[in-house]
Amino acid sequence: MIFAAGLGTRLRPLTDHRPKALIPVAGVPMLERVILRLKEAGFDDITINIHHFGEQILDFLDTHGNFGVNIHISDERDALLDTGGGIKKARPFLDGNEPFLIHNADILSDLDLSAFYRHHIESGADATLLTNERTTSRYLLINNNHRLCGWTNISTGEVLPPGVEFTGENYLKQAFGCVHVLSPSIFQYMEKKPWTGKFPIIPFYTSICQKAMIQCYPVNSNNWFDIGKPETLTKADAFYKAL
Numbered sequence: 001m002i003f004a005a006g007l008g009t010r011l012r013p014l015t016d017h018r019p020k021a022l023i024p025v026a027g028v029p030m031l032e033r034v035i036l037r038l039k040e041a042g043f044d045d046i047t048i049n050i051h052h053f054g055e056q057i058l059d060f061l062d063t064h065g066n067f068g069v070n071i072h073i074s075d076e077r078d079a080l081l082d083t084g085g086g087i088k089k090a091r092p093f094l095d096g097n098e099p100f101l102i103h104n105a106d107i108l109s110d111l112d113l114s115a116f117y118r119h120h121i122e123s124g125a126d127a128t129l130l131t132n133e134r135t136t137s138r139y140l141l142i143n144n145n146h147r148l149c150g151w152t153n154i155s156t157g158e159v160l161p162p163g164v165e166f167t168g169e170n171y172l173k174q175a176f177g178c179v180h181v182l183s184p185s186i187f188q189y190m191e192k193k194p195w196t197g198k199f200p201i202i203p204f205y206t207s208i209c210q211k212a213m214i215q216c217y218p219v220n221s222n223n224w225f226d227i228g229k230p231e232t233l234t235k236a237d238a239f240y241k242a243l
Contacts, residue, residue: 001090002034003083004105005051005076010229019053020228021105022060026240030227031057031105035067041113043101047093049074049086083201087182088190095184104178106228108236111179116217120181125213127186127205130177132219139173140202140216141166148214151206160206174218176202178226186212 008020015023021031031048038046046069050057054077061071074090081089087102094100099120101113111130120128129148131140137155142148149171151160159166180201189195189208205214225236 001047001049001074001087001094001100001102002031002038002105003049003086003102004031004057005049005054005080005086006106006228007052007080008106008228011233015052017053019050019057022053022056023227023233025108025227025233025236026243028240029060030108031060032064032067033108034103034105035069037113038101038103039067039069041117043069043113045070045072047072047074047090049076049081049090051076051080079198081198084190084195084199084204085197087201088187088195091187091190094182095187097184099181099183101181102179104228106226107178107224108227108240109177109179109224111177111219111224113179116179117181119217120183123213123215125215126183126189127212127214128181129205129214129216130179130219131174131216132177132224134175134224136175138175140176141171142174142216143171146216146218148205148209148216150209151202160203161210172218174216177219177224 004021006020008015011020011023022029025033035046048071050073072093076086101117138153140148141150141152150164150166152166189212195204225232227233227236
């Protein structure tokens with residue numbers, strides 16, 4: 001599944017008249033780059049959620065013949081559901097016998113997506129989250145076995161799950177890389193309140209991490225770009241033009 005529904009507020013005015021997912025990086029729309037990366041890794045059934053200028057994404061996919069893969073549309077044009085709610089709405093396209101990979105449209109990397117997916121399958125986890133060591137204010141907290149234990153915002157002191165005390169020496173701090181693999185078993189946890197309507201995925205993960213197997217997959221790569229920000233879009237554009 002590709003998240004392509006975001007408003008792209010950090011990239012205004014570029015997103016005033018088009019969806020963030022269609023902003024080009026070195027001349028190629030970021031959505032096209034992600035689709036082709038997934039296709040190269042062996043994914044041939046892709047769900048894309050849409051909201052902001054969603055009809056432009058539909059036209060773009062139609063013009064390119066869906067890039068030769070089977071594409072489903074999870075239509076959020078009536079209401080944007082955030083990352084967790086977006087996954088739950090797309091459940092009819094994702095639920096089944098196989099794990100599914102989630103990839104933000106505004107993330108570009110050289111991650112071996114096939115190896116990442118295989119690692120999840122071999123581990124038997126409910127979810128596997130790509131992480132890295134970049135500097136941020138919000139960190140996932142993981143133990144020495146790379147199992148997710150919580151989350152913290154170091155600028156505000158907020159922690160999840162609420163009320164849990166974390167000490168730095170007992171946990172590794174990792175930034176979420178916005179690529180994850182989920183097994184269909186994850187949906188059983190979404191059936192309970194408060195996981196209805198619009199909700200983000202990280203509070204959901206931290207609420208179930210003591211009973212579900214949520215693991216992290218740390219990578220050290222300089223070629224990871226969050227192109228939802230102007231400065232990183234500029235860096236990514238230069239990187240891909242130089243290839």
